[in-house]
Amino acid sequence: MAVLLMDLRYVPEDEVIEVRQLLEDEGLAFYETPPSFWGVSAGAIWLYHEADKPRADEVLARYQQARAEKARSEYQRKLAAGEIDSFAQRLLRHPIRSLVLIAIILFVAFISVQPFFGI
Numbered sequence: 523m524a525v526l527l528m529d530l531r532y533v534p535e536d537e538v539i540e541v542r543q544l545l546e547d548e549g550l551a552f553y554e555t556p557p558s559f560w561g562v563s564a565g566a567i568w569l570y571h572e573a574d575k576p577r578a579d580e581v582l583a584r585y586q587q588a589r590a591e592k593a594r595s596e597y598q599r600k601l602a603a604g605e606i607d608s609f610a611q612r613l614l615r616h617p618i619r620s621l622v623l624i625a626i627i628l629f630v631a632f633i634s635v636q637p638f639f640g641i
Contacts, residue, residue, distance in 0.1 A: 525572045531564030548581050550574050
């Protein structure tokens with residue numbers, strides 16, 4: 523009986539490709555279901571054999587740990603090199619957009635609390 527290994531909702535395409543390759547390299551039989559037309563399902567990777575699930579989970583956990591470590595180190599490298607903007611830098615880069623967004627936020631906050639204070 524087939525068993526779900528991985529839901530593909532919010533999974534980047536490069537990760538899906540790497541997981542496919544990893545499963546093939548490990549000799550695990552799998553198949554994919556495509557996303558549904560109406561967006562109810564995002565697609566998934568399934569194992570053909572339920573007995574492969576523990577091994578596949580272990581392999582996938584190691585892969586995800588390595589991917590997370592790689593992403594953290596890349597972020598730290600960019601942060602150290604000054605390639606990542608601070609919040610203030612992003613506000614200053616787009617001042618008009620920032621002011622409009624702040625005005626919208628303040629308006630929504632005012633409308634939200636107005637009934638409680640009778641303003």
